[in-house]
Structures are given as C-alpha cells and as structure tokens.
Amino acid sequence: MREPLFMGVDGGATRTRARLHDADGKKLGEGSAGAGNARLKHDAIAEVLQACRAAAIDAGLEEADLGRVHAGLGLAGTQQAWDRDFVLSQPLPFASVAVDTDAYTALLGAHNGRDGAILIVGTGFAGLAFVNGERINVSGWGADIADEGSGMMIGRNAIRRSLWALEGMAPMTPLAEAVLDRFDHHPPNAVEWAGTATPGDFGSFAPLVFEHADKRDALAMPIVEDAARDVSRAIARLLEVGAPSVAMIGGVFPRILPWLPPPYRAVCVKPERDPVDGAILMIKQALEAKAGDRSA
Template structure:
C-alpha cells in the first residue's frame, strides 16, 4: 500500500472518492462517510505506465465530473479522501510518480485496479476475483496479501477470455469451411464476416487486436440461445479455462471467487460442478472497493 500524509481540512464533513482507472477508461464515485453516493464521473485511460500526465489528468477529469454532479466546488477537493485503484501501478516507480504528481486530495490510498476490484467484490473482506473480459486475470486478497494469477496477455494467456473465445471460434470456423469440422449456423455466420474467404481472415488477423477477437463474443452468445453445438462447445471451453483459474485461487485460500467482466454471466452457468459453489457475483464494483480503501485509510490516519 502506498499513501500520502493526511492534509489539514476544515470542519466540514469529509468526503470519500473511489477511482477505478484502467487502460480504457477512468471512473470516479464520491460518497459521504455513510456511503451515500453523491456523484459519479468518467474520463479516458488512467494507466500511468502509458502516460503519467494523461492518467492523472483523467483522474481529475473524472473526479471533477463527479463533483459537478454532487454540486461541489473546487475548494472541496481538500476534504476528499481518495482511494485510487489504477492499472499499471504494480511497480513502486509508477506508484511514486502518481503520488508525486500533485493530486489535490486530503489523502490518497493507491493500489492496483485488481486490488480495488477484490475489495469491492467482498466489501473489504478476504476473497478472490476472476476478470473475464476481453482478457482475463485472477486475483486473491487473503489477510491483506494480494496475489495475481494469469493475465499475461493474448494469445499466450488470457484463458477463458473474450479474445480467446473469439480466436477459438474463428479457428473452428475455418476448419469447418474447408470440411475438416462439421459446419454449424455459427461457423457459417463467422465465415460470412470474412465474405467466406479464408484469405480475408488472414489479412484481418495481421492487424487484429485482442478486442477485435473479443468482438465475436456477442455473436457467439447469440447462438448459444439457439443451441448451436459450436457455440455451446466454445462457451464450455471458456468455462473450463475459468474453472482452472478458480481452482488455484481456491487453493490459495479464497473460499469464494467473484466473477467480473462482460463474459462472466455467460460463463457462470457452464462452470464445472466442483467450482460452481465457489463462484459468485461481486457485492460491489472496483469503485466501491476504492471507496473502502479510502475510508480505511482515512480512519487509520
């Protein structure tokens, strides 16, 4: 945990700020000490590894948007106790840079976005999370110790993720197109996105990013509802990848693992029986976890 000293504030009611800052977007939520939400705001990427100034400016932009909705003034910044859950602060160098940038809050509790997600999922109690979005990553928070699992990036890692799901779907569809696997309505729909020409798929893969593979997720989910055998096979494979990670998180001491991310609700019904009782939905989001961090820091000082 990294922090800055508590600043002197006036006698007005202290406020809490929870920030969830990732590589795509930054979200901020302001509450009072009783947890009543006063305002929320949004901005762009807040990953200091890809730009310190842009990350800190995004934090302030999202914070000021939340302050505007809460009818707060610039002078109120000094009574805001901030919990920041940011991507890219795994290393002390990035933490020090963020803390030294000059964010104008009463205090700062700085941790990773995964830490904040864990805190939010179990309201500050022990547990684990499995993020199943475009990528995937597991994390456990046991007795204050944070450990991560997987998340090394697509295509070498990110098991059970949307990108891996899309890759598997395209690979099968190419095989089916050439008669090496049975065609299904889903495989034909996927090949139609390449105008039924494998050469177009090859040209696409040369420039495709993980999110482009993940963009096939909604199509696959649509065909799950029609009992398409390929769609069911693919989601089951994703569930097996998720289960592999849940088992390790459980072995590390997490009695429950909260599934978060856009793919989670579709994977959960397909989880194997041995992990179905461990998997759960989060109690709160990463902004809520960051608020727990902020309140804990404010009361500890």
C-alpha cells in the same frame, strides 16, 4: 476547513467508473469515461480524470473541490510497482491518492474487506485471494501473455477458428459465417483489423460466441468449453489457498457460469459491493494506516 471527500475509481480495459462520497459515506456523484488500463499511460490518466471530473460535476462541485478529494484508484495494468509509480508521478489534482489493481479493489468491495477471493472474467481475466493477511494472485498478467478465459480470448479464438473454417480446417457454422461477415470473408482484412485492435475490440465478439454456443453451434461450443476450463482452473486454485468463496466480477462471468462444473458453480457468489466502493475503502484504509504511523 472543509470536510474531506472520497473518490473511488475502477479503471478497466474498456471503461472507467468513478464515484464520489462524502465523509459519512453518502454518494454524491458518479461519472464514467473510456479505458483506464494504466498500460495505456497518459491516455489512461486522461480517462481517469475525465471520469472523476464527471463525478464531481454530477455532485455539483467545481474543479477546485478536487483538492479535498482523497482518491482510491483501482486500475488494470498496475500489477507492477513501476506501473503504480507512473500513475502516482502524474499531476493528479487530489489531496491524496492510493493506487492498486482493479482486482484488489474489486476484492475489497466484494467481501467488504473480509477474507475471500474474486475472479474477474470480463474483457480481461484476473483472480485474487486475500487470506490471513496474504494476497495471492491467479493470472491477471494482461492480454499479451495471459487473460485466458476472458472475453478478449473468447473473441480472438472465435476469429482464429472462423479463419480455420474458411480454410477447411474447422466446420463452417453460423458463428463462423457471422464472424467472417465482419471481415468480408477476406483474411487480410482480419489481419489489418487485428493490428490495431484493443482487447475490448476482441472482446466485442464474445456475446456472439455465447449466443451461438447456446444454440449448440459446433464452432462456438469448444471455444466456450475451453474458457470454462480456464475459469474452473482459476477457481480451484483460489479455493486451494483458503478462500471460502469466489465473488464473480465482470460481464462475461454470468455467461460462463452455466458452463462450469457444479462444484465450482456452488462456490461462486455475488459481490457485496462493487469495485468502486472497494476503491473508496482502499483510500480510507490507506489514510487510517498513515494516521496510525504518525501516532506511533
């Protein structure tokens, strides 16, 4: 019998990453693909499998080898049981699968399985603490009703306030000019674009906002300050439930960190390991729990 392999997957609103380890924890290969948010249903599954196959190819393996892979899938959009059930109902080629949110696998990796908290501030936004065996969620309910403080929200607010500027309800600043240039200063173009835009499309405006906020742009600064308040509120709650520190996850976090009040900056730490390693840890824990149940 050939030795088992372990695949960790981190699927977010913009990108999916996969990493393959052997039984001893040695990295064999890595792969990436597009958005792995489970709310995208079959499209997300296709991206997850593409990333996993790319990792297998990077490791010099063949398609048949996926049958000895135990896969931990940390996917955005799996907060609800029915979303996880959808993923598990798909014809996945793996020996076994564990599915949970990308926030949970990020937490496992960030603190290497110990108590702590993470706050994801990227295209999306989600906080999670694990304290004394209990999981406590803070936001993470998706772009439709949450994602406050995220790159998506920062980008959407930039477009909204730039339209205000065009209508004389906000200052016409360099940021507003730069955003409006994307739509030829014609609001219907923005409306048409927004009709099919993804969270990642909105989030693509966030670097522009931070660039202008650093120059004290009068339109950009309030947007970043609002996002910093959202991040601070989430950190405060994670500390309140007993987390000793908050690991910073996501591409927006390094940009928002200088805008946070000093007491909140002080408790933010770098993750020990990344979400992909956390997903591998998750599938190993699931297999250990299953083995324990059989021996009981």
